[in-house]
Ligand SMILES: Nc1ncnc2c1ncn2[C@@H]1O[C@H](COP(=O)(O)OP(=O)(O)OP(=O)(O)O)[C@@H](O)[C@H]1O
């Protein structure tokens with residue numbers, strides 16, 4: 001079992017003026033599955049390759065179990081990559097593809113054959129030994145790629161958007177397989193994705209990056225309930241923001257005063273954040289206000305309302321069975337449960 | 347007018363020239379190789395020239411020399427093309443200049459390189475003189491025999507000079523299209539640099555250069571001017587031997603010269619067919 005620590009990691013590519021990864025520090029526990037999440041170009045792959053030793057570190061440190069591995073060559077790190085586009089060696093059979101890592105370690109041929117068989121049954125592709133990669137579907141290729149990585153019993157598994165090339169239902173299947181394998185192998189895993197839903201479904205913890213920098217690191221719930229910035233909240237699909245001024249346990253806003261729970265945020269300018277599903281529609285009690293419904297969208301299991309709150313466009317999620325009083329164009333009342341309000345320092 | 351007809355018409359002058367010069371020339375040579383030479387009153391056709399050729403030890407000496415030169419030039423070209431292409435992929439200072447120098451020989455005709463090699467590397471050439479003047483050798487004949495040598499080193503050298511950058515460019519473009527991902531993946535799976543080259547890069551490169559290697563081989567096998575300038579009088583490569591027989595004052599040597607030319611043409615045609623098959627297999631698979 002291996003834990004991974006990144007210390008002030010920085011990467012400037014040759015000829016680049018800006019670093020692609022800046023001052024990144026991250027602790028990953030042994031056996032943990034961490035999702036490295038962020039929009040395209042934010043430095044996820046770069047980070048992964050620095051952990052795997054495939055790209056040099058410009059400054060900072062990579063530690064495995066407390067040991068600095070910056071200068072350890074990739075083939076000695078036992079941190080294996082799996083790529084979005086599978087990268088099965090096209091000229092090798094499936095058997096040779098999976099056995100590649102063992103062959104490079106000069107493992108006995110019989111032993112390789114045995115372990116390839118085990119791997120194939122692990123990814124439920126028994127009998128595929130003699131096929132060529134071109135004869136496989138995308139989902140099958142990715143399972144082979146996973147088997148090829150796992151056969152060497154790596155200390156760390158580095159997955160770079162392994163589900164991105166798969167269609168929706170294959171993606172679900174593959175995600176379940178990754179979870180299952182992660183549980184049974186207990187291998188420390190870093191999973192790169194730009195899809196927050198995927199990160200939430202898979203990860204023990206999520207590290208969210210923007211522009212080469214780590215913005216938030218924590219459990220999936222924390223990203224929904226306690227985003228560290230408006231940007232993080234927006235990335236997780238919540239743009240219910242309201243500016244105000246905090247004094248003690250009250251926030252004064254343009255649509256009224258709201259009682260909030262005690263928090264570490266100092267008094268002064270703040271932003272209120274609340275999840276669409278935490279807002280109570282039709283409640284005129286505590287912490288309530290009136291606002292116009294711009295749009296109502298029936299989503300089957302719920303109804304989404306686009307509401308104008310002060311100068312902001314909010315989403316509110318309500319019962320699928322709406323009544324006339326919440327028709328488009330009407331004013332409705334809403335309340336914000338005190339314990340569901342999250343406050344951000346401006 | 348159909349598109350196909352237009353294209354045919356547009357190409358017809360070129361086709362006409364190719365047909366007359368190439369096919370016509372070949373047929374002319376073929377008939378002469380059968381001993382059909384009305385100019386000297388020979389109308390009977392026979393396979394005598396071929397029989398003579400295949401029982402002639404001179405022919406086999408030339409054939410082996412030709413095969414040796416072609417094979418050595420092709421294999422060395424492949425090796426150096428891969429090495430230089432891998433080197434050119436690195437980023438280093440002065441890369442652009444090196445790159446220019448690397449590709450420069452492609453633009454120079456074989457003949458010019460051959461003459462240059464003669465002036466530089468023969469025992470009466472410039473390097474021999476410089477070495478002698480510097481006292482490194484006490485006599486110009488001590489300079490190693492690099493042209494007019496037994497193994498055709500001078501000839502092979504000229505082919506390499508010309509072919510390495512050419513094949514190197516192909517390898518570079520293959521490497522570019524392959525990208526770094528396969529190599530990185532192999533490293534992370536536990537392959538060291540050498541293993542990565544041996545088990546990943548090489549199998550990705552070789553299918554792409556195999557067809558062009560066949561062309562290289564075929565070209566070297568049939569080409570004339572470089573061995574004519576830089577080769578020993580005996581044994582000479584096939585094309586030179588054929589030319590000598592063709593030049594012979596004795597017109598009776600003509601059919602054997604033509605038989606040799608036909609032999610070369612057939613040999614190369616077989617290689618070209620092989621090349622076509624290979625290309626089809628490679629492109630057919632992807
Ligand atoms: N080999 C390289 N040389 C120079 N710049 C690079 C290289 N690889 C990546 N970059 C740059 O570094 C930045 C981060 O790239 P990276 O591939 O790590 O992003 P990413 O988060 O993985 O994006 P994506 O989701 O699109 O894969 C980008 O601006 C990219 O242009």
Ligand SMILES: [Mg+2]
Nearest residue numbers: 044045046160
């Ligand atoms: Mg990426």
